[in-house]
Amino acid sequence: MNSDxxxxxxxxxxxxxFPSDGSIREWAQFxxxxxxxxxxxxNSQPWRFAVRDGRIQIFADDARWLEVADHDKRELQISLxxxxxxxxxxxxHFGFGYRVEYDDTIDAVDxxxxxxxxxxxxxxxxxxxxxxxxxxxxxxxxxxxxFEDRPLPQSTRDILRQCxxxxxxxxxxxxxxxxxxxxxxxxxxxxxRLMDDREYRKELGYWLGIGALGQSWLMARIAQAVxxxxxxxxxxxxxxxxxxxxxxxxxxxxxxxxxxxxxxKTGRVYERLALAASANSVAxxxxxxILELPEKRxxxxxxxxxxxxxxxxLFRLGYTDExxxxxxxxxxxxxxxxxxxTFRDGSYRLSEPDRKRRHCRPxxxxxxxxxxxxxxxAPVASVHDAPRTPRL
Numbered sequence: 001m002n003s004d005x006x007x008x009x010x011x012x013x014x015x016x017x018f019p020s021d022g023s024i025r026e027w028a029q030f031x032x033x034x035x036x037x038x039x040x041x042x043n044s045q046p047w048r049f050a051v052r053d054g055r056i057q058i059f060a061d062d063a064r065w066l067e068v069a070d071h072d073k074r075e076l077q078i079s080l081x082x083x084x085x086x087x088x089x090x091x092x093h094f095g096f097g098y099r100v101e102y103d104d105t106i107d108a109v110d111x112x113x114x115x116x117x118x119x120x121x122x123x124x125x126x127x128x129x130x131x132x133x134x135x136x137x138x139x140x141x142x143x144x145x146x147f148e149d150r151p152l153p154q155s156t157r158d159i160l161r162q163c164x165x166x167x168x169x170x171x172x173x174x175x176x177x178x179x180x181x182x183x184x185x186x187x188x189x190x191x192x193r194l195m196d197d198r199e200y201r202k203e204l205g206y207w208l209g210i211g212a213l214g215q216s217w218l219m220a221r222i223a224q225a226v227x228x229x230x231x232x233x234x235x236x237x238x239x240x241x242x243x244x245x246x247x248x249x250x251x252x253x254x255x256x257x258x259x260x261x262x263x264x265k266t267g268r269v270y271e272r273l274a275l276a277a278s279a280n281s282v283a284x285x286x287x288x289x290i291l292e293l294p295e296k297r298x299x300x301x302x303x304x305x306x307x308x309x310x311x312x313x314l315f316r317l318g319y320t321d322e323x324x325x326x327x328x329x330x331x332x333x334x335x336x337x338x339x340x341x342t343f344r345d346g347s348y349r350l351s352e353p354d355r356k357r358r359h360c361r362p363x364x365x366x367x368x369x370x371x372x373x374x375x376x377x378a379p380v381a382s383v384h385d386a387p388r389t390p391r392l
Contacts, residue, residue, distance in 0.1 A: 018094055091119060150248060163273045252314050
């Protein structure tokens with residue numbers, strides 16, 4: 001997938017264009033146009049899809065794995081869960097029943113296949129979600145703004161809680177100002193540690209440089225140079241700590257285990273929450289830095305008083321009047337849809353060229369033409385030109 005193909009036009013979906021007289025394959029591909037609108041860390045979009053009859057297979061694209069920031073693939077798996085939830089929300093809207101099956105070999109070192117969603121045109125659509133979520137698939141966005149000093153009404157919090165019906169995932173809403181202040185301090189410490197790591201900055205700079213966050217060609221490369229060259233830890237820690245404290249509510253998704261399937265379900269729940277929040281004019285903003293450091297992750301669990309649970313996903317909830325700003329996506333036809341998937345011995349695998357590409361890292365792209373991402377370079381610029389650190 002070429003970075004020049006990133007576009008925001010994918011958000012301009014018209015449900016009236018659904019091919020009602022088409023084949024089940026055409027139906028599935030139309031639904032996948034909603035799946036690719038899911039959020040992902042650094043907007044890395046680490047998903048690939050294959051359609052076989054009424055089955056949609058979801059794969060992890062390891063070429064888009066953030067090896068430094070996301071060493072254990074927690075964020076990658078949460079991102080995949082978000083895409084699955086978008087797909088299921090769209091399927092239910094268009095009248096499909098569906099079944100989601102998670103791959104029980106997900107822990108395997110060479111396991112690509114994450115899940116299969118099977119569409120049932122004559123099935124009963126799921127009605128467990130709060131109403132109005134489908135309309136938010138093209139409206140949801142991530143806010144990086146300070147939130148207004150305005151509490152979330154109880155009715156809104158009740159709607160958010162209705163989004164959590166996966167038995168393995170629980171939602172903790174944190175409103176106590178002292179606890180939020182302590183989490184803000186933990187956030188600052190995590191930012192300082194991460195931004196002190198040159199490899200972390202190099203990885204972040206790469207995604208900024210290809211324009212994944214929607215900047216112009218010039219600004220993207222300036223941002224890459226600044227983030228890669230300078231330690232912006234002090235600035236990031238102060239900014240993000242303020243963002244934490246400004247939120248009337250912090251959300252924390254917790255699971256019973258740290259297994260990949262639990263993380264994928266976390267992503268599904270988060271996306272459901274984000275869509276419901278958007279339907280109620282509430283902005284959302286994932287904050288992943290604390291969770292990227294094992295000792296800080298443990299401290300967060302203690303601060304949030306979650307007992308024996310595993311903290312998986314921290315995010316802000318609040319109100320802002322900032323304009324909605326969608327980040328670009330690679331269109332379905334430009335890479336996310338895989339037409340060469342093979343089926344062997346009951347397991348799904350990407351084609352050999354895709355498997356080679358999947359293992360290419362940005363650092364190797366200059367010498368490996370089959371890699372997904374071209375390496376980019378940028379001039380050194382002022383520290384003040386750098387954008388905020390992107391999140392999911």
